[in-house]
Amino acid sequence: MNHDEALKAVVAGGPASVEAGRHLATCSRCREEASALREIEAALREAAPAPAPADWQEALVLRLSARHRAGAEPGPWTILRWRPALASAALAAGLALAWMGFLPLQSRHAAVSVALGAPDPTSSPAWTAREACLLDLAHEDSTASLLQWSEASAAELGQPQTGDLGYYLAATESGGWNG
Amino acid sequence: MPEDQERWLEALKAREEDAVRQLVREFGEPLRRYCAAMVRSPADGEDLAQEALVRFVGAVDAFRGEASVKTYLFRIAHNLALNHLASSAVIHEELPGEIREGASPAASPLHAAQSREEGRMLREALARLPPQQRAVVALRTWQDLSFKEIGAVLGLAEGTAKAHYFFALRNLRRRLEPGDEP
Structure with missing residues (x-):
């Protein structure tokens, strides 16, 4: 077990944590870093953002309840009234999807969100792990994002994912990537 | 729940x-x-x-x-x-x-000020992490989600969520070291 694998197991837990403990017993460098990372963890827990203003939740309940009630009883006439609108929306969505082939990835999400009106709340925008990783890479170079990109790409191509971080950690160890 | x-x-x-x-x-x-x-x-x-x-x-x-x-x-x-x-x-x-939520009301004003400053620096360092690392840290430390749950939220394998967390902590440490420029 190399240094990073041991540290990851100590910080994040998992089946390798016993072996990691043995590594730390003999490696002062890892002991020191593990201790520093735990301090950061503890400080993070204490540095949570302040709570929202007291009236925020109550205002939110009122707003949600009002919207919830408004959409409570659609009835058959409501559905009939919306049929032309649904057909128009479907046509617009089709045109938008054809057009989006020419757009960069990040613009596509906004367009999907608008065109389809978010039928499934978790898929609006439909961020896959691969695409979220692209956003990471756009923000800052991140080795973990590269790992995730390769995993997600392998999944999309139907190749098995090993979940093995060895190559990733080895590259970090050798100074090839900066994590 | x-x-x-x-x-x-x-x-x-x-x-x-x-x-x-x-x-x-x-x-x-x-x-x-x-x-x-x-x-x-x-x-x-x-x-x-x-x-x-x-x-x-x-x-x-x-x-x-x-x-x-x-x-x-x-x-x-x-x-x-x-x-x-x-x-x-x-x-x-x-x-x-x-302000830092965890600051003890019984702490001295100097200690409280130091705690607030540390909390501010930490949140700023967190804000500069890549979004996926930031997400894993926020879900783990402030929501107490397991790595399996974090994976389900972010669409990641559990092992990848752990890797993000580890490298996020390491990045935070580097950013908080004296002499680090934003």
Whole structure:
């Protein structure tokens, strides 16, 4: 077990944590870093953002309840009234999807969100792990994002994912990537 | 999590105000914290948390219970936050009242000031992490989600979520070392 694998197991837990403990017993460098990372963890827990203003939740309940009630009883006439609108929306969505082939990835999400009106709340925008990783890479170079990109790409191509971080950690160890 | 989730969901689908109130009481603040950390703006965090709840309530009739409500809600919030980050040049904003929550009221003024300053520096360093690392840290440390749950929220393998967490902590440490430039 190399240094990073041991540290990851100590910080994040998992089946390798016993072996990691043995590594730390003999490696002062890892002991020191593990201790520093735990301090950061503890400080993070204490540095949570302040709570929202007291009236925020109550205002939110009122707003949600009002919207919830408004959409409570659609009835058959409501559905009939919306049929032309649904057909128009479907046509617009089709045109938008054809057009989006020419757009960069990040613009596509906004367009999907608008065109389809978010039928499934978790898929609006439909961020896959691969695409979220692209956003990471756009923000800052991140080795973990590269790992995730390769995993997600392998999944999309139907190749098995090993979940093995060895190559990733080895590259970090050798100074090839900066994590 | 409401104790009897099934009964609570039925009440929510029946548009009972108490069920909505319970939803907000249970998840409003955690979602707001998460969104604020992701988009680095308390005000936008409030808006995004509200939007996540609105979308959940709007689609609750279609909710099958295959994921937990908590995971489902954070997934909605995460996608909204990514969309927000992708579509706008977000400028970090920290309200003057946003102080370190854990500071002990019994601590000396000097200690309290140091704690506030440390908390501010830490949140700023967190805000400079890549979004996925920031997400994993916020879900782990402030929401106490397991790595399996974090993986479900972010669409990652459990092992990848752990790797993000480890490298996020290491990045934070480097950024907090004296002499590190933003």
